[in-house]
Amino acid sequence: MAASGDNQEEVRLITVRAGSQDFGLDMLAVREIRGWSQPTPLPQAPHFVCGMVQLRGTVIPVIDLGDRLGLGRTSPSAKSVLVMVDHGTRLVGLLVDSVSDLAVLPKASLQPAPQLCDGAGSGFVDATAALEGRILSILRLQSVIPELPAAAA
Amino acid sequence: MLSLKNKLRVTYALVLVCFVAMGALAIYRLALVSDQSAEMSRVWTPRTRIAQEMHSVSGQYRISEAMRILSASPSMAEHASRELKDNADAFAAKIAAYRALLHKGESAAPVDEVQNLWEQYVRGNELMLTYAENGQQAQAADRFRNSASKYYLFANAMDDLSRADNERNSAAGAVASAIYAQSKSQVFIAVTGIAVLLIVSILFFEVRVWGVLTRLSFAMKRLASGDLETDIHGTSRKDEVGEMAKAIQVFKDNGIEMRRLEAEAETQRRHIEEARQKNSAAVEKAANQRAQIVASIAKGLESLSGGELTYRLNEVFPPEYRKLQDDFNAAVEKLQGAMRVIALGAKEIHSSTEEISEASDKLAQRTEKQAASLEETAAALEQLTGTVRTSANSAKQVKHAVAATKVDAEESGEVVRKAVSAMGEIERSSAQISEIIGVMDEIAFQTNLLALNAGIEAARAGDAGRGFAVVAQEVRALAQRSTLAAKEIKTLISSSSQQVASGAGLVNDTGQALERIVAQVSEITHATSDIAAAAEDQALTLTQINASITQMDKVTQQNAAMAEESTAASHALAQEANELARLIDQFDLGAEVQSLADRQPAERASGKSREDRGKAVLRTMSSGNAALAGQLETVIENENWEEF
Numbered sequence: 001m002a003a004s005g006d007n008q009e010e011v012r013l014i015t016v017r018a019g020s021q022d023f024g025l026d027m028l029a030v031r032e033i034r035g036w037s038q039p040t041p042l043p044q045a046p047h048f049v050c051g052m053v054q055l056r057g058t059v060i061p062v063i064d065l066g067d068r069l070g071l072g073r074t075s076p077s078a079k080s081v082l083v084m085v086d087h088g089t090r091l092v093g094l095l096v097d098s099v100s101d102l103a104v105l106p107k108a109s110l111q112p113a114p115q116l117c118d119g120a121g122s123g124f125v126d127a128t129a130a131l132e133g134r135i136l137s138i139l140r141l142q143s144v145i146p147e148l149p150a151a152a153a
Numbered sequence: 154m155l156s157l158k159n160k161l162r163v164t165y166a167l168v169l170v171c172f173v174a175m176g177a178l179a180i181y182r183l184a185l186v187s188d189q190s191a192e193m194s195r196v197w198t199p200r201t202r203i204a205q206e207m208h209s210v211s212g213q214y215r216i217s218e219a220m221r222i223l224s225a226s227p228s229m230a231e232h233a234s235r236e237l238k239d240n241a242d243a244f245a246a247k248i249a250a251y252r253a254l255l256h257k258g259e260s261a262a263p264v265d266e267v268q269n270l271w272e273q274y275v276r277g278n279e280l281m282l283t284y285a286e287n288g289q290q291a292q293a294a295d296r297f298r299n300s301a302s303k304y305y306l307f308a309n310a311m312d313d314l315s316r317a318d319n320e321r322n323s324a325a326g327a328v329a330s331a332i333y334a335q336s337k338s339q340v341f342i343a344v345t346g347i348a349v350l351l352i353v354s355i356l357f358f359e360v361r362v363w364g365v366l367t368r369l370s371f372a373m374k375r376l377a378s379g380d381l382e383t384d385i386h387g388t389s390r391k392d393e394v395g396e397m398a399k400a401i402q403v404f405k406d407n408g409i410e411m412r413r414l415e416a417e418a419e420t421q422r423r424h425i426e427e428a429r430q431k432n433s434a435a436v437e438k439a440a441n442q443r444a445q446i447v448a449s450i451a452k453g454l455e456s457l458s459g460g461e462l463t464y465r466l467n468e469v470f471p472p473e474y475r476k477l478q479d480d481f482n483a484a485v486e487k488l489q490g491a492m493r494v495i496a497l498g499a500k501e502i503h504s505s506t507e508e509i510s511e512a513s514d515k516l517a518q519r520t521e522k523q524a525a526s527l528e529e530t531a532a533a534l535e536q537l538t539g540t541v542r543t544s545a546n547s548a549k550q551v552k553h554a555v556a557a558t559k560v561d562a563e564e565s566g567e568v569v570r571k572a573v574s575a576m577g578e579i580e581r582s583s584a585q586i587s588e589i590i591g592v593m594d595e596i597a598f599q600t601n602l603l604a605l606n607a608g609i610e611a612a613r614a615g616d617a618g619r620g621f622a623v624v625a626q627e628v629r630a631l632a633q634r635s636t637l638a639a640k641e642i643k644t645l646i647s648s649s650s651q652q653v654a655s656g657a658g659l660v661n662d663t664g665q666a667l668e669r670i671v672a673q674v675s676e677i678t679h680a681t682s683d684i685a686a687a688a689e690d691q692a693l694t695l696t697q698i699n700a701s702i703t704q705m706d707k708v709t710q711q712n713a714a715m716a717e718e719s720t721a722a723s724h725a726l727a728q729e730a731n732e733l734a735r736l737i738d739q740f741d742l743g744a745e746v747q748s749l750a751d752r753q754p755a756e757r758a759s760g761k762s763r764e765d766r767g768k769a770v771l772r773t774m775s776s777g778n779a780a781l782a783g784q785l786e787t788v789i790e791n792e793n794w795e796e797f
Contacts, residue, residue, distance in 0.1 A: 012612045014605070027612045033605045035598065079598065099601075102608045102626075 011110065013103045013129075015136060016083060016096040019071025023096075024103065024129065024138040029085045033099055036080040046146070050076075050095055055084060062093040068144060069124060087145045094144070103136075105129050110138070156392045157362060164354040168347060175343035182336030189329035197322035200254050204315040207247045211271065211311065214240040215304055218278060222285045222293045230285075237282075244271065263314050270307040277303055365394050373401055381408045446474045453481060460740040462489040489742060496737040503730035510723035517716035524709040531702045538695040545688030552681040559674040562667050569664035576657035583650045590639045590646065597635035604629035 013024035039051030221233035281296035607625035611618030
């Protein structure tokens with residue numbers, strides 16, 4: 001829920017790379033950034049779920065962000081990074097290629113995601129921002145992380 | 154009769170025996186006297202002295218007793234008592250000394266008696282001394298007076314002892330005097346005897362020997378001055394003087410015989426002189442005739458010596474010298490014939506030797522040329538040998554150099570292998586560095602993540618975390634720089650690894666090339682060894698050839714020397730032939746021979762080639778007498794050359 005930073009003049013973002021694309025994540029939703037560790041596979045999980053890892057005693061599911069966004073499966077390496085995000089009461093790990101930067105952008109510079117048609121694509125992106133000549137898509141976490149019943153299934 | 158020498162010996166022996174006997178007697182007698190005097194001085198005199206001393210000591214004792222009795226004061230009494238004791242001790246010592254001088258076996262009875270009497274006397278006075286001690290002087294004096302008889306007994310015995318000793322002392326002195334007197338007379342007799350013996354012997358020699366010797370020396374002087382009538386005395390004697398006299402008699406007899414022989418020789422000489430004077434007249438006549446013959450023969454011999462062999466003795470000789478004339482003429486005839494033949498032979502020899510010397514001159518020249526050529530050949534061969542030897546040495550040096558090269562190349566191969574392994578090491582080190590860089594990269598990555606987390610936390614903290622956010626940003630920048638640096642290093646390391654790999658490949662190639670070089674160098678070594686061996690063989694062969702050439706040279710030199718010697722010899726021969734011809738020309742041999750001698754050189758020069766002439770000479774020399782005869786036939790028909 002990006003609403004937490006809405007009443008401020010600027011937004012704080014973490015820019016990550018997944019599937020050769022730059023994405024922004026709300027910094028306040030991010031609990032921790034960790035290096036790659038091989039997750040334990042989760043039986044009968046959706047294809048974008050890599051498995052589960054432990055974070056200080058808590059078992060956390062890991063989602064391949066690239067795969068989730070339909071940009072192709074990420075081949076994990078030592079440089080791959082797990083971004084732990086708070087989603088309501090749950091902690092979910094997102095597998096990205098790398099974390100690029102911490103960015104503080106004026107709220108005014110954000111543009112809404114282009115509306116091509118109803119449905120799919122636009123549901124995942126809240127807004128876009130131009131950053132050093134590239135387009136940064138700010139992700140909508142509630143879209144990225146499946147609803148609880150699906151995850152529980 | 155004894156000879157003079159033995160007489161002298163006997164006399165000397167007699168004198169010697171007398172002297173020895175006299176000396177022995179004198180020594181014996183002196184020993185006796187010495188014994189007696191020793192007895193006197195050692196025994197009798199001391200005994201007499203001791204006896205007298207004993208007497209005087211006993212007197213002193215008695216005086217001391219009187220002093221003791223009469224002593225008025227205790228000090229005097231004590232003095233007298235001391236005197237008494239001293240005298241008693243002195244007597245005891247004296248009598249002991251006397252006993253020590255007693256002869257062995259001599260009776261000690263007189264001494265014992267003296268001692269007994271003395272002891273009786275001393276014991277008898279003991280009571281008196283007791284009285285004196287107790288101060289009873291009257292009783293003591295009474296006892297003293299009574300003891301006088303005892304003392305006189307002792308004194309008498311003492312006197313007897315002294316007298317006996319004195320008597321025996323005198324007796325010993327008398328014995329010594331008697332021995333001296335006896336010895337004196339005996340020695341006197343001996344000296345007188347020896348003197349008489351010496352005088353007798355001197356007189357004997359004076360009369361019997363020196364007188365005769367003086368007469369003989371006088372006779373010898375007379376004989377030496379030529380007086381042969383002198384009488385010789387003493388020839389009948391049988392000692393040395395007699396022999397001398399006999400020898401002088403022989404001298405005298407020889408002198409008389411010599412005078413007789415001289416007279417006989419004089420007579421014979423006179424006879425010979427007379428016979429010689431008778432012969433001289435007949436001899437004079439024969440000598441005249443002989444002088445004539447000798448003169449004519451001398452004339453003939455003179456013309457002969459002048460070389461005129463045509464001279465003959467034509468005078469009429471007396472019949473006894475006719476044989477001499479015929480013989481002379483026949484001899485000259487024979488000599489003339491022989492000289493003719495010799496003259497012809499000399500001419501022939503002369504011409505032959507000229508040819509021989511010419512030929513041997515040529516031979517010598519050619520031999521010299523040959524020797525020179527051989528020397529040049531030898532020198533050239535020497536040079537060639539030197540060159541070959543040098544090339545053999547060079548080949549050896551090349552061989553050594555190549556061997557060294559081979560060793561170097563092998564060592565280089567080793568170096569290359571080491572280089573390859575070093576490259577491997579470098580590769581391994583690079584890999585390790587890469588690993589470390591990986592670790593660093595990882596650390597940088599983790600740092601970056603931590604910085605991100607810190608940044609997130611700072612952002613959550615809002616304005617309070619702003620400073621911390623800046624720090625986190627700086628840490629991130631550092632981590633990123635580390636990452637970049639690690640990447641760069643990785644790139645560099647990988648490129649270096651590539652270069653090392655290519656270097657290792659190149660070094661391997663070098664190693665292979667070096668191995669090929671080593672193989673080729675081995676081949677070169679074999680080749681150079683072969684070359685060196687071949688060159689050595691060549692040098693050896695050339696040395697042998699050289700030795701042969703040197704041998705040939707030596708032989709040729711010897712030949713040349715021999716040719717020269719033979720040339721010199723033939724020249725000398727030609728000279729000798731000339732000299733012979735000249736000598737023979739001095740003789741007058743008649744006209745025919747001269748014409749022959751002139752004709753022969755002309756015939757030689759008439760166009761025969763040299764070889765023919767040489768052959769002719771050889772023929773002449775080999776066929777000997779026959780050929781010579783053929784040449785001489787036309788000239789001297791009458792002579793028989795075969796016989797010659």
